[in-house]
Amino acid sequence: MTRNTVQFDRNRSVLLVVDVQPDFMEGGALAAQNGSDVVPLIRRLMEADHFGLYVATQDWHPAGHISFASSHNGREPFEVIDLYGHDQVLWPDHCVQGGAGAALHRGLPLERFSAIIRKGEDPKADSYSGFKNNWNEAGERPPTGLAGYLRERGITDVFVAGLARDFCVKWTAEDAADEGFRTWYLWDLTRPVDSSSDDQVREDLEAKDVRIVDSADVASPRARSA
Ligand code: VGL
Numbered sequence: 001m002t003r004n005t006v007q008f009d010r011n012r013s014v015l016l017v018v019d020v021q022p023d024f025m026e027g028g029a030l031a032a033q034n035g036s037d038v039v040p041l042i043r044r045l046m047e048a049d050h051f052g053l054y055v056a057t058q059d060w061h062p063a064g065h066i067s068f069a070s071s072h073n074g075r076e077p078f079e080v081i082d083l084y085g086h087d088q089v090l091w092p093d094h095c096v097q098g099g100a101g102a103a104l105h106r107g108l109p110l111e112r113f114s115a116i117i118r119k120g121e122d123p124k125a126d127s128y129s130g131f132k133n134n135w136n137e138a139g140e141r142p143p144t145g146l147a148g149y150l151r152e153r154g155i156t157d158v159f160v161a162g163l164a165r166d167f168c169v170k171w172t173a174e175d176a177a178d179e180g181f182r183t184w185y186l187w188d189l190t191r192p193v194d195s196s197s198d199d200q201v202r203e204d205l206e207a208k209d210v211r212i213v214d215s216a217d218v219a220s221p222r223a224r225s226a
Pocket residue numbers: 019024059091128163164165166167168169
């Protein structure tokens with residue numbers, strides 16, 4: 001990978017930790033490949049304290065959610081259906097509100113998160129991004145309020161990490177860029193559901209001007225802050 005210089009103002013930067021939940025890890029309902037790898041890596045980055053703000057997202061579905069294959073007669077997990085005019089992957093039941101698999105992983109320093117944005121609560125619409133739901137029946141993508149929260153906190157730069165590389169982290173990064181934030185994708189702090197999509201994920205992110213970087217390129221704030 002080409003090395004990008006990562007220059008940013010600590011006080012205007014957030015680390016957005018997406019869906020680091022047991023259901024997306026080995027043995028979980030919807031495991032990303034080696035998903036648990038990201039836990040110590042993100043912990044280390046949080047403890048290095050390069051960022052002025054830490055926010056987590058949490059996939060948080062009601063039982064019987066429309067994204068679950070079990071909610072559709074005769075359908076199997078990972079089949080794709082049309083939902084309100086868009087492709088919808090049907091998932092195994094996962095991240096059911098209050099379940100152990102839906103908890104934020106205890107291996108992260110959870111006390112550092114100033115806000116936790118829950119998403120996927122609408123029983124009739126999926127939500128990959130931390131910023132907006134996927135399309136609902138009315139063809140809208142209702143916002144979670146995260147963009148306004150970050151703007152009010154003076155944030156200009158959004159760094160994303162977590163699970164899964166090809167779904168929720170990708171959609172969150174794309175929406176962050178669409179909302180006008182300078183967006184940095186910490187590739188090595190993500191793991192995919194399907195690694196054969198890696199090249200497509202990179203291409204899609206680059207098309208949105210999302211900067212794909214390595215956590216090792218995040219320098220100490222004093223040395224490199226803009
Ligand atoms: C996710 C599929 C369904 C994710 C969440 O966190 O990437 N993927 N729900």
